[in-house]
Amino acid sequence: MAQTIHKYDAVVVGAGGAGMRCSLQLAKAGLRVAVLSKVFPTRSHTVAAQGGIGASLGNMDEDNWHYHFYDTVKGSDWLGDQDAIEFMCREAPKVVYELEHMGMPFDRNPDGTIYQRPFGGHSAKYGEKPVPRACAAADRTGHAMLHTLYQNNVRNKTQFFVEWMALDLIRDSEGDVVGVTALEMETGEVAIFHAKCVLLATGGAGRIFAASTNAFINTGDGLGMAARAGIPLEDMEFWQFHPTGVHNAGVLLTEGCRGEGAILRNKHGERFMERYAPKLKDLAPRDFVSRCMDQEIKEGRGCGPNGDYIALDLTHLGGETIMKRLPSVHEIGKNFANVDVIKEPIPVVPTIHYQMGGVPTNIHGQVVVPKNGTPNSIINGLYAIGEASCVSVHGANRLGTNSLLDLLVFGRAAGNHLIDTALASKSHKPLPANAADYSLSRIDVLDKSSGGEYPQDVANDLRKTMQLHAGVFRTQASMDEGVSKVLAIDERAKHLSLKDKSKIFNTARIEALEVANLMEAAKATMVSAAARKESRGAHTVDDYGDTPEHPLGRNDVEWMKHTLWYSEGNRLDYKPVNLKPLTVESIPPVKRTF
Amino acid sequence: MADKRIFEIYRYDPDTDAKPRMQTYEVELDGSERMLLDALMKLKKQDDSISFRRSCREGVCGSDAMNINGKNGLACLTNMLTLPQKVTLRPLPGLPVVRDLIVDMSQFFKQYHSIKPYIVNETPPPEKERLQSQEDREELNGLYECILCACCSTSCPSFWWNPDKFVGPAGLLAAYRFIADSRDQVKEERLENLEDPYRLFRCHTIMNCVDVCPKGLNPTKAIGKIKEMLVKRA
Ligand SMILES: Cc1cc2nc3c(=O)[nH]c(=O)nc-3n(C[C@H](O)[C@H](O)[C@H](O)COP(=O)(O)OP(=O)(O)OC[C@H]3O[C@@H](n4cnc5c(N)ncnc54)[C@H](O)[C@@H]3O)c2cc1C
Ligand code: SF4
Numbered sequence: 001m002a003q004t005i006h007k008y009d010a011v012v013v014g015a016g017g018a019g020m021r022c023s024l025q026l027a028k029a030g031l032r033v034a035v036l037s038k039v040f041p042t043r044s045h046t047v048a049a050q051g052g053i054g055a056s057l058g059n060m061d062e063d064n065w066h067y068h069f070y071d072t073v074k075g076s077d078w079l080g081d082q083d084a085i086e087f088m089c090r091e092a093p094k095v096v097y098e099l100e101h102m103g104m105p106f107d108r109n110p111d112g113t114i115y116q117r118p119f120g121g122h123s124a125k126y127g128e129k130p131v132p133r134a135c136a137a138a139d140r141t142g143h144a145m146l147h148t149l150y151q152n153n154v155r156n157k158t159q160f161f162v163e164w165m166a167l168d169l170i171r172d173s174e175g176d177v178v179g180v181t182a183l184e185m186e187t188g189e190v191a192i193f194h195a196k197c198v199l200l201a202t203g204g205a206g207r208i209f210a211a212s213t214n215a216f217i218n219t220g221d222g223l224g225m226a227a228r229a230g231i232p233l234e235d236m237e238f239w240q241f242h243p244t245g246v247h248n249a250g251v252l253l254t255e256g257c258r259g260e261g262a263i264l265r266n267k268h269g270e271r272f273m274e275r276y277a278p279k280l281k282d283l284a285p286r287d288f289v290s291r292c293m294d295q296e297i298k299e300g301r302g303c304g305p306n307g308d309y310i311a312l313d314l315t316h317l318g319g320e321t322i323m324k325r326l327p328s329v330h331e332i333g334k335n336f337a338n339v340d341v342i343k344e345p346i347p348v349v350p351t352i353h354y355q356m357g358g359v360p361t362n363i364h365g366q367v368v369v370p371k372n373g374t375p376n377s378i379i380n381g382l383y384a385i386g387e388a389s390c391v392s393v394h395g396a397n398r399l400g401t402n403s404l405l406d407l408l409v410f411g412r413a414a415g416n417h418l419i420d421t422a423l424a425s426k427s428h429k430p431l432p433a434n435a436a437d438y439s440l441s442r443i444d445v446l447d448k449s450s451g452g453e454y455p456q457d458v459a460n461d462l463r464k465t466m467q468l469h470a471g472v473f474r475t476q477a478s479m480d481e482g483v484s485k486v487l488a489i490d491e492r493a494k495h496l497s498l499k500d501k502s503k504i505f506n507t508a509r510i511e512a513l514e515v516a517n518l519m520e521a522a523k524a525t526m527v528s529a530a531a532r533k534e535s536r537g538a539h540t541v542d543d544y545g546d547t548p549e550h551p552l553g554r555n556d557v558e559w560m561k562h563t564l565w566y567s568e569g570n571r572l573d574y575k576p577v578n579l580k581p582l583t584v585e586s587i588p589p590v591k592r593t594f
Numbered sequence: 595m596a597d598k599r600i601f602e603i604y605r606y607d608p609d610t611d612a613k614p615r616m617q618t619y620e621v622e623l624d625g626s627e628r629m630l631l632d633a634l635m636k637l638k639k640q641d642d643s644i645s646f647r648r649s650c651r652e653g654v655c656g657s658d659a660m661n662i663n664g665k666n667g668l669a670c671l672t673n674m675l676t677l678p679q680k681v682t683l684r685p686l687p688g689l690p691v692v693r694d695l696i697v698d699m700s701q702f703f704k705q706y707h708s709i710k711p712y713i714v715n716e717t718p719p720p721e722k723e724r725l726q727s728q729e730d731r732e733e734l735n736g737l738y739e740c741i742l743c744a745c746c747s748t749s750c751p752s753f754w755w756n757p758d759k760f761v762g763p764a765g766l767l768a769a770y771r772f773i774a775d776s777r778d779q780v781k782e783e784r785l786e787n788l789e790d791p792y793r794l795f796r797c798h799t800i801m802n803c804v805d806v807c808p809k810g811l812n813p814t815k816a817i818g819k820i821k822e823m824l825v826k827r828a
């Protein structure tokens with residue numbers, strides 16, 4: 001049966017912050033752009049972001065982009081590319097002001113400027129003291145931002161395809177990307193989107209872990225699409241654990257709590273972060289705080305009957321501040337922990353939160369891969385932005401507020417790059433014959449399936465395995481074991497079966513298709529992690545501890561490089577980190593203390 | 595502790611069913627299913643064909659609105675302890691059903707779009723942010739937090755009867771969010787747009803909307819303020 005073909009200049013896959021910042025740029029320039037999303041745009045997980053957007057506006061204390069640049073490089077444990085980091089930090093004030101002009105309801109200071117709060121790892125004067133840099137709308141910054149972006153896209157008549165799931169990239173014989181296939185959930189039909197350019201903005205794959213701050217839809221679909229099309233994934237061993245996920249629920253409590261003054265305490269009521277990070281204390285970067293919490297728990301100072309959590313104490317902030325600055329935190333405490341945070345501390349544990357790795361790109365968002373001896377050769381017709389991408393501004397550990405910033409800066413930059421390279425006047429490359437066959441055959445297998453395993457059973461086993469073998473605390477032996485377990489699950493994932501064979505809004509089928517993407521993300525993570533024989537940022541391995549030669553286990557001579565994982569044969573390759581910023585001096589690596 | 599629950603769920607798949615039916619399930623909860631959404635997901639393991647939307651599982655995305663024992667709410671914010679042993683789930687009332695608990699929300703979004711849900715300010719922006727006083731910003735509280743879940747509009751009798759003409763509580767709350775923003779320059783046009791026997795004035799202050807909003811917002815109050823402004827203008 002012939003597939004319906006939709007023809008657009010650009011197809012953006014994903015309507016989160018990254019996708020909609022980009023589509024806005026394109027729609028304003030009059031390009032024909034389609035945005036595909038698994039959910040109605042304002043239901044994308046950007047909506048859950050709470051704390052803020054990082055930008056050195058200096059509204060409340062002296063700040064400038066050089067400090068932000070320094071903090072981000074250091075936060076990344078020197079795995080971030082310094083050209084991309086400089087670009088992001090310099091653009092930051094501009095993209096925040098633009099968002100304000102679009103109507104974003106930021107909180108305000110008495111002088112009418114945007115309110116900013118301190119956040120982990122953000123400092124003034126190169127690490128001297130915390131600085132308020134997170135531009136916030138109460139603790140609903142992501143919600144306010146996502147709705148503002150949607151509203152402006154409505155105004156500029158962006159064409160949305162809501163509840164369409166992209167399945168696979170279409171590449172022609174030269175390897176150029178010429179479109180995607182996608183499934184319309186309501187009808188179960190597969191269509192082809194023929195485009196001059198495809199942008200992956202599908203967000204992270206946080207659902208490869210059991211306890212996660214991520215939404216159910218965060219299944220790494222863009223990663224799966226890229227991996228199946230032979231494109232490598234970069235730095236997937238680096239996953240951020242957020243220090244304050246609600247114990248037993250996974251729901252996040254923003255770092256803005258600590259930005260507003262909340263304190264982490266062990267069972268003795270001790271503010272233990274003072275011991276580990278004398279300068280930044282509770283506001284040290286996330287990888288560092290998560291490991292300190294883990295250590296407190298391991299050494300028997302955890303709270304509760306099982307000694308398995310840490311207490312986040314907001315009680316001294318007072319009801320007024322909490323209800324004004326952290327209303328959602330109050331709501332979450334009530335709903336998910338039966339705790340009134342105004343009156344008592346709330347149980348928290350480090351919880352998987354953010355994927356630092358992703359589809360490799362340059363600072364224009366163009367996807368780049370090694371080819372003929374050049375590490376960053378461009379794939380025509382393909383861009384990636386947001387959490388799905390790895391540009392790499394976050395390196396081995398992202399600073400809070402830098403992700404929303406990343407979405408705005410690189411969503412906009414990708415749009416501008418397409419406009420500047422005159423996408424409108426280019427013509428479509430022809431589609432290859434039978435462009436939808438591969439996707440159709442994947443669906444056909446599911447439709448004919450019987451007697452296989454239920455997709456969520458396989459996915460749950462995968463999540464447990466990842467939690468155990470790729471968690472906050474890693475050992476070489478456990479990661480090696482994790483690799484063989486994940487590969488075994490991958491075999492099982494090839495034989496899923498559905499009972500529900502309906503064409504109409506078949507959520508069981510959608511979940512099964514998502515499992516294929518989860519598998520690619522999980523294999524990339526596990527294989528890349530087991531291969532990296534050092535500790536760096538979020539990838540901290542017990543076997544590689546602190547020595548004079550390798551500060552905190554980091555081995556810059558052998559391992560200051562980006563991992564590239566290819567799905568075929570689980571092959572690994574590496575490429576150098578870019579230590580050269582665009583205009584300023586490089587920040588040389590030192591031991592990270594706070 | 596065994597906690598056996600009976601679920602009665604509205605089922606309809608246009609592919610196979612001539613008409614909708616109610617299907618009864620029994621589920622044993624083990625205490626780890628805190629919210630209705632957790633219980634529903636457990637149920638979906640028994641019968642993978644039960645269809646509903648869900649995403650964030652924390653009440654911010656607005657996906658899993660449904661009619662729970664006769665009242666609209668979000669499954670992910672409905673604690674199982676607050677529900678009786680028997681739970682009856684139906685799709686949001688008044689909108690066409692796509693399948694099971696999934697409704698076609700086009701009409702709802704059309705009304706949202708009809709109020710021009712974006713700031714209009716044609717003065718060239720300054721290099722930095724437009725300034726807004728803390729008091730002016732406060733005006734937006736209780737308005738901008740809407741998650742477009744449609745619990746309110748689909749519990750409003752006026753919206754059931756005139757979904758194509760009456761903007762409905764969610765849309766009117768959004769309308770007031772922009773009217774109230776000190777940065778917006780087209781208040782008059784916005785009021786003009788609502789000065790209509792149907793668009794605004796179909797609201798008879800029945801307050802169902804306030805009663806069901808999972809975010810604790812008050813569309814009726816916003817509607818009252820718009821009415822007041824229209825009266826003053828007249
Ligand atoms: C609870 C929480 C709080 C956070 N707080 C902050 C914060 O305060 N500051 C900060 O900087 N960062 C924060 N982050 C991180 C940040 O919010 C995310 O990294 C970011 O929002 C990701 O945006 P995105 O646009 O890349 O993807 P998303 O917002 O996840 O959007 C992905 C989009 O892709 C679509 N999609 C996915 N797969 C497909 C497919 N196959 N076909 C079609 N569409 C598809 C989805 O429908 C969705 O529209 C937080 C994260 C979480 C989880
Ligand atoms: S108060 Fe108005 S909008 Fe709300 S339910 Fe009643 S009629 Fe509908």
Ligand code: SF4
Nearest residue numbers: 740741743744746807
């Ligand atoms: S006002 Fe409340 S009930 Fe209505 S759509 Fe918004 S959040 Fe949902």
Ligand code: FES
Nearest residue numbers: 649650651656670
């Ligand atoms: S799943 Fe997002 S609101 Fe319930």
